[in-house]
Amino acid sequence: MKRITAAVVEEAGGPFVVEDIELAEPRPDEVLVKVSAVGICNTDLGAAAGHYPLALPAVLGHEGAGVVESVGAGVTKVAPGDHVVLTFNSCGSCDSCHTGRPSYCQQIPVLNASGTRADGSTAYTRDTGARLSGHFFSQSSFATYSLASERNVVKVPQDLPLDLLGPLGCGIQTGAGAVLNAMRPRPGQSVAVFGAGSLGLSSVMAARLAGCGVIVAVDLMAERRELALELGATHVLDGARDDLTEELRRITGEGLDFAVDYTSNTQVVRAAVAALNPRGTCLLGGAAAPGKPIELDMGLIHLGRTVRGMIEGDSVPDVFIPELIEHYRAGRFPFDRLISHFAFDQINEAIKATQSGAAVKAVLTLTES
Ligand SMILES: [Zn+2]
Ligand SMILES: [Zn+2]
Structure with missing residues (x-):
């Protein structure tokens, strides 16, 4: 003992x-x-x-x-x-x-x-x-x-x-891995991050690292939106606005390539899915209570969109944590x-x-x- x-x-x-x-x-x-x-x-x-x-x-x-x-x-x-x-x-x-x-x-x-x-x-x-x-x-x-x-x-x-x-x-590998392992965006693609806490801001940094062209951070707190801009977001939106989908469509033109939600707020997830382009993907990265239902437009999903859960940034920690450390050393993360x-x-x-x-x-x- x-x-x-x-x-x-x-x-x-x-x-x-x-x-x-x-x-x-x-x-x-x-x-x-x-x-x-x-x-x-x-x-x-x-x-x-x-x-x-x-x-x-x-x-x-x-x-x-x-x-x-x-x-x-x-x-x-x-x-x-x-x-x-x-x-x-x-x-x-x-x-x-x-x-x-x-x-x-x-x-x-x-x-x-x-x-x-x-x-x-x-x-x-x-x-x-x-x-x-x-x-x-x-x-x-x-x-x-x-x-x-x-x-x-x-x-x-x-x-x-x-x-x-x-x-x-945990938190930082989840946010970074959401982008670098799960989304794997091509340079220039668009991503929106819903909830700019430690996970969301890690996603923002990873999206910049991956060369995303449009990086939108959505959060209720002005300080978080400010920090997101410093860390690589190209646009920020107040999560309280009721025209999130329209605004995201205006910013991206064709709709989002990727979205990741950390809020577990069903209204926010619906707005995120509706703002995807026809082949866009929305990751659910927030810890929702077991049994919590969500209603989504089946027509939107049928046209090609993907909605899927994401745990720990799809990470293989023995590989991914050393990679994040190298990105940190190089000033990219x-x-x-x-x-x-x-x-x-x-x-x-x-x-x-x-x-x-x-x-x-x-x-x-x-x-x-
Ligand atoms: Zn954790
Ligand atoms: Zn196992």
């Missing part, structure tokens, strides 16, 4: 409490990581609010970055001292995993949001022996140490600050512009800043890097 400090959420909607707990030693396929920093993502907030089946109390957190402390006997991918980004986990043996689409793994819910390992066990306990949920995205990185799986650690260069890299494991830092014990303040929109991507720092 290892004594660690973790932010524990006790009950749905309650605050995070920083306290000392016990963590079991790594199993043969597990990796113990000393967490340097961790981003806050909306999925953490959804789990803390009780929107997922995982039992509370729980240790959450799924955008960790840190240094490998020790590895299980069967681990060959990383060694103690390696710098790693922690990402989502996948099984490695289903059809999606075999065909290079691990974010559509059959085991995604079990491995990332059940609160336990796949076999139902947990490595997290209190002094009293009481069980805690953990293994969130196989990392639960709102803690000084994280128990990851060999499959969801990505080795990263040692010369970059670890307090920047964590969000590459300045994702550091999205990040604000908070001390680990300021986690509740960081969450408030995330919810109010004051912070685009809050990152908690645990150790100097």
